[in-house]
Amino acid sequence: MIDKDYITALKHRGSGDVAALINAQRDVGGVVFYNDCFANEKQPDNILLPAGYEFLKNDNPAYPVFYIGDSLTVLKKIPSGSIDFCMTSPPYWGQRCYENGGIGMEHTPEHFIANLLEVTKEIKRVLKDSGSFWFNIGDTYRNKSLQGIPWRIAIKMMDEQRWILRNDVVWNKHKGAMDSSADKLRNIHEMLFHFVKTSNYYYNADAIRQNPQTTVVRNGAVVSSSGVCGIRYRRQIELSTALSSEEKENAMRDLQHVLKKIENSEIPDFRMIIRNQQRATHSDSEKVSGRARELKEKGYYFLFYSKNGALPADVWEILPEDTQHREKHYAVYPEDLCKVPILATCPPDGIVLDPFCGSGTTNKVAYDLHRKSIGIDISEKYIDIARQRVSQLHLNLV
Numbered sequence: 001m002i003d004k005d006y007i008t009a010l011k012h013r014g015s016g017d018v019a020a021l022i023n024a025q026r027d028v029g030g031v032v033f034y035n036d037c038f039a040n041e042k043q044p045d046n047i048l049l050p051a052g053y054e055f056l057k058n059d060n061p062a063y064p065v066f067y068i069g070d071s072l073t074v075l076k077k078i079p080s081g082s083i084d085f086c087m088t089s090p091p092y093w094g095q096r097c098y099e100n101g102g103i104g105m106e107h108t109p110e111h112f113i114a115n116l117l118e119v120t121k122e123i124k125r126v127l128k129d130s131g132s133f134w135f136n137i138g139d140t141y142r143n144k145s146l147q148g149i150p151w152r153i154a155i156k157m158m159d160e161q162r163w164i165l166r167n168d169v170v171w172n173k174h175k176g177a178m179d180s181s182a183d184k185l186r187n188i189h190e191m192l193f194h195f196v197k198t199s200n201y202y203y204n205a206d207a208i209r210q211n212p213q214t215t216v217v218r219n220g221a222v223v224s225s226s227g228v229c230g231i232r233y234r235r236q237i238e239l240s241t242a243l244s245s246e247e248k249e250n251a252m253r254d255l256q257h258v259l260k261k262i263e264n265s266e267i268p269d270f271r272m273i274i275r276n277q278q279r280a281t282h283s284d285s286e287k288v289s290g291r292a293r294e295l296k297e298k299g300y301y302f303l304f305y306s307k308n309g310a311l312p313a314d315v316w317e318i319l320p321e322d323t324q325h326r327e328k329h330y331a332v333y334p335e336d337l338c339k340v341p342i343l344a345t346c347p348p349d350g351i352v353l354d355p356f357c358g359s360g361t362t363n364k365v366a367y368d369l370h371r372k373s374i375g376i377d378i379s380e381k382y383i384d385i386a387r388q389r390v391s392q393l394h395l396n397l398v
């Protein structure tokens with residue numbers, strides 16, 4: 001496996017032989033830089049990161065680059081606008097005791113939130129304008145009261161740092177930590193926020209669509225993928241007292257047109273919203289909704305479904321990964337939590353960042369999905385686990 005002695009020797013000697021350090025590690029599943037590795041050197045800051053970036057730029061396999069050190073200190077050395085995607089899960093406030101202390105050990109939630117906001121500010125700086133930040137944060141009780149930490153941070157990020165919040169995903173873990181209290185419900189969900197910097201961010205919806213749909217044949221007739229053949233809509237139009245005869249004529253003609261598209265498999269499915277018949281799916285205010293206006297002016301409108309399937313909803317059912325590496329690191333998040341974020345919001349040639357990477361789940365999934373990545377953690381032990389997870393994958397491939 002990795003030539004640890006050699007790396008440690010380099011570290012202690014402070015030799016600054018970056019090329020030798022990278023070469024010693026390149027085929028073992030990732031490169032590790034110690035934040036203090038070149039502390040004796042005159043120019044540590046401008047050696048460390050460029051070396052990592054050089055490695056990220058020119059190696060074919062998506063080996064991660066890991067930095068051992070305090071995330072804020074390392075982040076400050078990363079150039080502005082150089083990262084495509086960030087996903088992370090910082091320690092819970094006051095619950096976990098990681099081997100090197102670090103964030104989460106503050107005396108008050110306010111102090112914890114302030115420290116995390118320093119980190120999110122740097123994340124915003126290093127992200128490209130097209131970038132995304134997926135932030136998973138757990139909550140904590142104090143004096144019987146849930147602290148609401150995820151939302152307190154999210155609101156400050158929006159108000160003070162001008163992040164745009166695109167989704168608040170509820171991660172339903174189905175099982176929570178041991179809880180013996182008899183006066184409240186069990187806690188089994190966590191929040192995963194999707195933040196962006198600008199409204200013009202990268203999003204590949206087709207990479208995450210589920211259940212692609214096709215038209216089907218039922219009793220010899222072509223119907224939509226959910227079985228809609230138009231009979232019910234025709235009857236509703238005919239019997240409607242809310243449509244004028246001209247509106248009825250137009251509605252019948254357009255319905256016929258849509259059914260033809262279903263027959264030709266141009267669209268897999270549709271719904272028709274007719275004035276005073278269906279429950280409308282839009283805001284009733286005509287000022288804000290084009291559909292409300294269409295319903296008022298025309299008397300009906302259509303909703304078309306994508307052939308490529310539907311986008312996932314914002315409640316995710318994912319079991320916690322509590323078997324993997326449990327004895328070494330007990331706050332691993334599941335690989336499935338990272339897949340949709342990376343596929344949808346990190347371009348294939350983009351760079352992934354996890355500033356609290358722990359055992360490297362984000363980096364491993366990035367590697368699986370052929371994205372290069374950077375992981376930062378204060379714990380040398382966890383970085384070692386992270387690198388071993390990726391190197392194991394690599395060894396299985398060769």
Ligand SMILES: C[S@@+](CC[C@H](N)C(=O)[O-])C[C@H]1O[C@@H](n2cnc3c(N)ncnc32)[C@H](O)[C@@H]1O
Pocket residue numbers: 069070071072088089090091092098099101102103104329331332333334355356357358359360361362376377378379382
């Ligand atoms: C919740 S765990 C991350 C787990 C990770 N998502 C995984 O799947 O393994 C949080 C991590 O933050 C690290 N950490 C705590 N304070 C830190 C700091 N100031 N700088 C860098 N890492 C820190 C801890 O060592 C721990 O590994």
